[in-house]
Amino acid sequence: MELRHLRYFMAAAEEDDFGRAADRLQVARPTVSQHVADLEEELDTLLFNRHSSHVRLTAAGRTLHARLVGVMANLNEALFLTERMADAGAVSSVVRESSDPGRDRDSMFGLLRSIRRLGRPNNFLPESSTRRKLMPSQATGESARIYKQVPQFSRLREDVLLGDVWKQLEMSTRDRILVTCGVLAAGGKGEELKHWMRRGVDNGITLDELRGMIVQIAFYAGWPAGLCAGRAALELFEAEPRE
Missing domain, CATH: 1.10.10.10 (Winged helix-like DNA-binding domain superfamily/Winged helix DNA-binding domain)
Incomplete structure (x- = not known):
């Protein structure tokens, strides 16, 4: 700091x-x-x-x-x-x-x-009950079942992806999430994109930045990719407080 x-x-x-x-x-x-x-x-x-x-x-x-x-x-x-x-x-x-x-x-x-x-448990943040979580420590749902059946895949996730790639200092976690969202949108990975957009907002990405990213994706990865990103962000946009 x-x-x-x-x-x-x-x-x-x-x-x-x-x-x-x-x-x-x-x-x-x-x-x-x-x-x-x-x-x-x-x-x-x-x-x-x-x-x-x-x-x-x-x-x-x-x-x-x-x-x-x-x-x-x-x-x-x-x-x-x-x-x-x-x-x-x-x-x-x-x-x-x-x-x-x-x-x-x-x-x-x-x-x-x-x-x-x-900001730690047993204290409070009244305006936001969601605390920032940089990376998941454990896989959940179907992903956890896959990693259980393919141990080497799980080790690569823990040791290389989470243990190395996401901890490199060249980019902040926030910026890595933006890049990840762009790649997922280009590949049409809507469900994964929803997850990472929510995580991005928790890490400081604004909804306006998501809007800008969607337009950028549409022009550089194709209109369908832009629509994929828009659908993934729709719940976040519609839940946005209006003044």
Whole structure:
């Protein structure tokens, strides 16, 4: 976790929109969305509920935002003074009077530990009962029966697919899910696509991003593939809250 993850979170929380937060930070919208998703993954807690036209903080997100306001203000002040003051002695004196970086650091880490606990079982996230699950630990249904009968297939799934491919650092889990959805749509795998779209939303993909993906798929994989992706996302779209 880096300081910019917290800055991007704060901007998104204050703007209620990843796009406006991106404009404020002078970065691309996907950059904000990705940094927020990375922070949620680090904390293992959903911080925003995503809607087509805006985002809303969850209970955990509101707690994090409220506690970070003072911490970030002190950190910003300390950084500002450090950059502006040439005299090292003056810097240390002013910083000691205005802010204790060690105290801010400790309070921030304590806050993040609390946020993690808030998102774990036996606690609560009132606006979203679905906690983020990056990858399934066990196969279910018909797939589990197949893996039981073909042990090598099961080992490849556990050791290579889940144990290696999905843990590589070149791409985030969220982006890997987007790629997976595109490939499944191109192959007409509607049922699998439904599963991965739901998992994608749990990992920070917005419904608007799914809409954009469907159009992209239609032009690059064919119109039937686009319709396949649209059918897979239909339940998610129709369940979307309307204001």
